[in-house]
Amino acid sequence: MPMDTAVQQRNTLEGQLRRDTVLWRYLDAAKLFDFFENSTLFFCRADHFSDKFEGAFTPSLREQISRAHACGEIGYDYEQFKRRMRESVFINCWHRNQDDSAAMWALYGKSDCAVALTTTVGQLADVLEGISEHKTSIVRVEYVKHWRDPKLDVSPDYTRIFAYKTKAYEYEKEVRVVVDRSGDEAGPPADPGIVVPVDATRLLRSIVIAPDAPPWFEQLVRQSAGRYGVRAPVRRSKLATDPI
Structure with a gap:
């Protein structure tokens, strides 16, 4: 491992992201109440994404990878290397934006009874620092056309490939937390994802209610936040405001 978790996070933020950048995570009601109850973030195994x-x-x-294998520098051919890495990397995704997005509500809220958790890059980094023995980084996704063979920066190691996505997803404006478990002696976990405990009171900047949510749902979210000791303000999306 080239760096420990805390150092890797700080270096990533210095190179790509501002600590005050606002992040959004859109959730349906079931995932919200799971978050209230368990205070965890879900990290999807990279080979379980639909992309x-x-x-x-x-x-x-x-x-380059095939050449390294042929020379005996690595023990896996290209297909084995790619598969093992995708099985060993776990990702938690956020949307980078100052305000909420109608497209994100439609895609990830999935119903009128939905919310968005907001935080900042700095809050997210502070909450995650030292929480895992595995290498963890926070990266701003860059969108590329893979078929045009762009030059990608994969230093300090190949897991940086997960900082790139195809141009078709550019609207997502994604920031992701990447956990690399390729060094596990027991091999990659078989589960489709892992959960990481977090301090919700330190993580949350606000909770935003979906623009078309019924009043009873907004009241339920407010009551539940209070019951679980969540101090972050709860507000309705600005998209629900009637124009003047």
Whole structure:
């Protein structure tokens, strides 16, 4: 491992992200109440995303990996290398925006009874610092056209490939937390994801209610937040405001 978790996070923030950048995570009601109850974030295993380009290498990088295998520098051929890495990396996704997004409500809220948790890059980094023995980084996703063989920066190691997605997803404006468990002696976990405990009171900047949520749902969220000791303000989306 080239760096410990805390150092890796700080270096990532210095190079790509401002600590005051606002992040959004859109949730349906079931996931919200699971968050209230358990105070965990879910990290999806990289090979369980629907995007076929997730963790995809460009032709140049594929050739580089194949050449390293042929020379005996690594013990896996390209397909084995890609599969093992996708099985060993776990990702938690956020939307980078100052305000909420109608598209994100439709895609990830999935119903009128939905919310968005907001935080900042700095709060997220502080909550995650030192929480795992595995290498953890916070990266701003760059959107590329893989088929044009763009030059991708995969230093200090190949897990940086998860900082790139295909251009078709550019509207997501994604910031992701990447946990690398490739060093586990027992091999990659078989589960489709892992949960990481967090301090909700330190993580949350606000809780935003979906613009079309019924009044009873807003009241339920407010009551539940108070019951669980969540001090972050609860407000309705500005998209619900009637124009003047």
